[in-house]
Amino acid sequence: MKRRGFWMSVGALVVLLGFMQGTAMAEMVLWSAMKGRVVLNGQPAAGAVLTRKYHWHWGDKKSSDQATANAAGEFSFPAIEGRSMLAGVLPHQPVIEQVMKIDYQGKTYNAWAFFKYSYKANSENNGQPINVTCRLEAEMSVHGDITSICEFH
Numbered sequence: 001m002k003r004r005g006f007w008m009s010v011g012a013l014v015v016l017l018g019f020m021q022g023t024a025m026a027e028m029v030l031w032s033a034m035k036g037r038v039v040l041n042g043q044p045a046a047g048a049v050l051t052r053k054y055h056w057h058w059g060d061k062k063s064s065d066q067a068t069a070n071a072a073g074e075f076s077f078p079a080i081e082g083r084s085m086l087a088g089v090l091p092h093q094p095v096i097e098q099v100m101k102i103d104y105q106g107k108t109y110n111a112w113a114f115f116k117y118s119y120k121a122n123s124e125n126n127g128q129p130i131n132v133t134c135r136l137e138a139e140m141s142v143h144g145d146i147t148s149i150c151e152f153h
Contacts, residue, residue, distance in 0.1 A: 028082040028119040030056050030096045034130035035076040036150065037069070038102060041137055044073030048104040048136075050111070056082055057095040079121060094119050100148075102134060109136050114146040125152055 031054050038045040048069040055062045061082070067075040100112035111134050114124060122129055124146060132150035140147050 029079050029121045030054050030082045031080040031098055032122045032124055032130055033079040036132035037073045038134045039073050045069055045104050045136060046071045046073060048102050050075055050102050053099045055097040110140055111150060112148045
């Protein structure tokens with residue numbers, strides 16, 4: 001009898017670990033892929049360096065990446081995905097702080113500030129792909145829930 005109980009416990013543990021592994025592989029997008037253009041007074045800001053930073057409050061994880069605008073002022077970033085065994089299993093409210101700055105011709109511009117409360121791709125833009133034009137001469141203003149100099153299109 002004890003032997004059967006042991007194997008039932010082992011089986012339950014295997015099922016639980018399998019479930020946890022499956023949910024850990026679930027998509028947890030911390031910052032969705034984005035593409036766009038950087039302009040200053042309507043002219044391409046070739047060579048502008050864009051730096052995205054995020055702070056995933058689950059586990060206090062922080063990181064950043066960079067992209068450089070090409071001759072037409074165009075840039076792109078891949079999605080940033082998170083991995084966590086417990087975040088995939090335990091109920092919680094995702095909180096990902098997103099900040100983007102643009103360095104151009106010796107000046108730093110605040111370009112994006114947002115708190116993302118979902119692991120879904122493109123939740124920053126109501127489920128639509130992020131395609132923006134960032135105008136360096138613009139003042140930061142609210143676009144949906146994002147404070148930015150970047151306009152969605």
